[in-house]
Amino acid sequence: xxxxxxxxxxxxxxxxxxxxxxxxxxxxxxxxxxxxxxxxxxxxxxxxxxxxxxxxxxxxxxxxxxxxxxxxxxxxxxxxxxxxxxxxxxxxxxxxxxxxxxxxxxxxxxxxx
Amino acid sequence: xxxxxxxxxxxxxxxxxxxxxxxxxxxxxxxxxxxxxxxxxxxxxxxxxxxxxxxxxxxxxxxxxxxxxxxxxxxxxxxxxxxxxxxxxxxxxxxxxxxxxxxxxxxxxxxxx
Numbered sequence: 001x002x003x004x005x006x007x008x009x010x011x012x013x014x015x016x017x018x019x020x021x022x023x024x025x026x027x028x029x030x031x032x033x034x035x036x037x038x039x040x041x042x043x044x045x046x047x048x049x050x051x052x053x054x055x056x057x058x059x060x061x062x063x064x065x066x067x068x069x070x071x072x073x074x075x076x077x078x079x080x081x082x083x084x085x086x087x088x089x090x091x092x093x094x095x096x097x098x099x100x101x102x103x104x105x106x107x108x109x110x111x112x113x
Numbered sequence: 114x115x116x117x118x119x120x121x122x123x124x125x126x127x128x129x130x131x132x133x134x135x136x137x138x139x140x141x142x143x144x145x146x147x148x149x150x151x152x153x154x155x156x157x158x159x160x161x162x163x164x165x166x167x168x169x170x171x172x173x174x175x176x177x178x179x180x181x182x183x184x185x186x187x188x189x190x191x192x193x194x195x196x197x198x199x200x201x202x203x204x205x206x207x208x209x210x211x212x213x214x215x216x217x218x219x220x221x222x223x224x225x226x
Contacts, residue, residue, distance in 0.1 A: 043206070046215070091155075105155045
């Protein structure tokens with residue numbers, strides 16, 4: 001079972017609409033959670049990073065939330081643009097000395113005009 | 114440019130052929146990571162360097178995979194006797210120290226025929 005699960009697998013929305021992507025994790029002990037955006041053919045780019053004590057963080061039209069008790073996170077995109085079409089990957093870091101990141105499989109978002 | 118660069122961007126290899134993938138991290142970044150990303154999946158950790166020291170290679174799938182970073186900057190991921198299941202995008206990431214702010218390169222797409 002994947003330690004970081006995302007839903008939905010894919011999503012299609014119209015330009016200008018809002019959407020919310022979900023991430024559930026079982027990684028323990030928890031260090032931090034980050035959301036990455038990955039355009040086709042490119043490497044992931046960090047959107048937000050949240051530690052245990054943070055429950056929301058914004059980056060422009062992107063707002064991430066974190067509930068460390070239920071081990072859930074969401075990424076909300078407001079007023080979507082065509083350029084938001086990409087994969088959004090939830091990544092969790094375990095609090096140990098391995099320095100490894102555990103990636104979800106991503107949500108593929110397509111924004112149509 | 115100031116970002117992480119990787120070469121080649123695309124590589125087609127015949128089964129059994131050896132390949133070498135190069136990563137140029139951001140200048141001054143101590144930590145360097147290699148990931149393997151299968152089609153439609155999130156990246157999976159392969160190995161981690163701090164300067165020239167390979168601190169974690171637990172993600173390397175077999176002894177056909179070998180990574181080095183002899184001078185603490187450029188890194189090479191070598192795959193010997195490639196197999197079809199090695200087909201994936203290989204991502205390199207670097208950070209000043211540790212995993213907190215990782216910057217990803219564009220990846221090398223390897224196709225093994």
